[in-house]
Amino acid sequence: MDLIRIYQCFCDPTRLRILHLLSQTPLCVCHFQEILDEPQVKISKHLAYLRERGMVVAERDQNWMIYSLPKKRDAELQANLKCLQDCVQTDSIFKRDLRALAKLRTKADAPDGALLA
Amino acid sequence: MDLIRIYQCFCDPTRLRILHLLSQTPLCVCHFQEILDEPQVKISKHLAYLRERGMVVAERDQNWMIYSLPKKRDAELQANLKCLQDCVQTDSIFKRDLRALAKLRTKADAPDGALLA
DNA sequence: CGAGCATATACCGGCATCGGCATATTCGTC
DNA sequence: GACGAATATGCCGATGCCGGTATATGCTCG
Numbered sequence: 001m002d003l004i005r006i007y008q009c010f011c012d013p014t015r016l017r018i019l020h021l022l023s024q025t026p027l028c029v030c031h032f033q034e035i036l037d038e039p040q041v042k043i044s045k046h047l048a049y050l051r052e053r054g055m056v057v058a059e060r061d062q063n064w065m066i067y068s069l070p071k072k073r074d075a076e077l078q079a080n081l082k083c084l085q086d087c088v089q090t091d092s093i094f095k096r097d098l099r100a101l102a103k104l105r106t107k108a109d110a111p112d113g114a115l116l117a
Numbered sequence: 118m119d120l121i122r123i124y125q126c127f128c129d130p131t132r133l134r135i136l137h138l139l140s141q142t143p144l145c146v147c148h149f150q151e152i153l154d155e156p157q158v159k160i161s162k163h164l165a166y167l168r169e170r171g172m173v174v175a176e177r178d179q180n181w182m183i184y185s186l187p188k189k190r191d192a193e194l195q196a197n198l199k200c201l202q203d204c205v206q207t208d209s210i211f212k213r214d215l216r217a218l219a220k221l222r223t224k225a226d227a228p229d230g231a232l233l234a
Numbered sequence: 235c236g237a238g239c240a241t242a243t244a245c246c247g248g249c250a251t252c253g254g255c256a257t258a259t260t261c262g263t264c
Numbered sequence: 265g266a267c268g269a270a271t272a273t274g275c276c277g278a279t280g281c282c283g284g285t286a287t288a289t290g291c292t293c294g
Contacts, residue, residue, distance in 0.1 A: 003204055004130055011124035012252085029271060042253065044272055049251090063261055063270050076204045083200040087120055087193045129282085146241060159283065161242055166281090180240050180291050235294105242289070251280075259272070264265105 006080050009055045013093075014038060015046050016084070019069075020094055021101060022056060023081055026068035035100040123197050126172045130210075131155060132163050133201070136186075137211055138218060139173060140198055143185035152217040 009015055017036055021027060027035075032043045047067055050056045055077065057070045069081070088094040126132055134153055138144060144152075149160045164184055167173045172194065174187045186198070205211040 003133065003201075003208075004128060007124050007128035007133075011121060011128050013121055014252095016120065016124075030269095039254080040271070041255085041273095044270095045253085048272075060260090065271060079200050079204055083196050084120075087196055091120075131282095147239095156284080157241070158243095158285085161240095162283085165242075177290085182241060237294090238292090240289100240291085242287100244285105244287080246284085246286105247282105249280105249282085252278085254276085255274105256276105257272100257274080260270085262267100262269085264267085 002074065003076055005053050006055070006077055009050055009053055010080065010084070012046065014042065015050060017094065017097055018043075018046060018050065018067075019055065019081065020084060020088055021097055022067065022069050023085060024098070024101060026066050028061075028064040028066050030064070031104060032067075034104065035097055119191065120193055122170050123172070123194055126167055126170055127197065127201070129163065131159065132167060134211065134214055135160075135163060135167065135184075136172065136198065137201060137205055138214055139184065139186050140202060141215070141218060143183050145178075145181040145183050147181070148218075148221060149184075152214055152221065 010019070014036065018032060021032070021035060029040065029043055029047065032038075032047075033040055036043065047056065047058070047065075051058055051067075054070065056067050058065050058067050060066075073081070127136070131153065135149060138149070138152065146157065146160055146164065149155075149164075150157055153160065164173065164175070168175055168184075171187065173184050175182050175184050177183075190198070
């Protein structure tokens with residue numbers, strides 16, 4: 001029942017927003033802080049939660065930790081991420097997150113590997 | 118963020134099995150007991166949890182409570198139920214549940230409204 | 235009305251989650 | 265080696281979930 005692990009990860013708003021953003025591009029913790037407007041601890045802990053359960057992978061780039069979706073995802077995760085994308089279209093919070101991400105991208109002060117997709 | 122409510126409902130194995138079965142046909146509590154092989158209290162509580170959150174509806178037929186998916190489901194629930202159906206195809210537990218359901222149907226001792234779909 | 239079946243609820247203990255505060259770790263720079 | 269930036273972790277209290285035992289409710293039938 002790997003599905004359970006997926007749904008457990010999906011059932012918190014902060015984690016859902018994180019996964020939604022990562023569907024667009026890899027990001028580091030400080031980007032999440034800025035886009036989601038949440039304290040560092042909170043972000044960091046949710047990322048740890050997701051990492052422990054294989055929903056995201058992390059890679060160090062100097063001072064930054066760059067988080068992304070795993071390259072190889074099993075069918076269940078892939079299907080649910082797709083479903084999430086579909087469901088999220090109309091929600092104002094997720095739309096706002098996307099706008100904030102776009103704004104960050106124009107700044108172009110990103111560490112290697114993040115924000116370039 | 119209605120999505121959160123959906124994922125909270127999806128993140129327990131018993132509830133997931135219940136929803137999967139209800140995607141096939143309405144059922145009453147004692148059918149769940151038999152198919153899932155779980156105690157009555159457990160089933161009843163998970164059904165209450167799902168009912169309070171609008172994932173299922175209940176209707177009384179004499180002594181029985183017949184549970185089913187709501188006729189009108191919003192897009193998010195519909196999408197996720199579909200996704201669940203897709204993800205579940207290969208899982209042995211869910212397949213076993215379907216076999217147990219089929220066996221129940223042949224008995225044809227169901228109360229009105231359940232098991233007839 | 236009393237018995238019995240089907241289902242729901244109250245209460246409890248154990249455990250996970252969540253968020254916050256403080257502190258630790260890791261890396262780059264001077 | 266000290267410092268600062270970026271991130272992670274330990275500890276805590278509050279809350280919610282989960283499953284079990286016992287008990288209550290609703291319905292039917294004799």
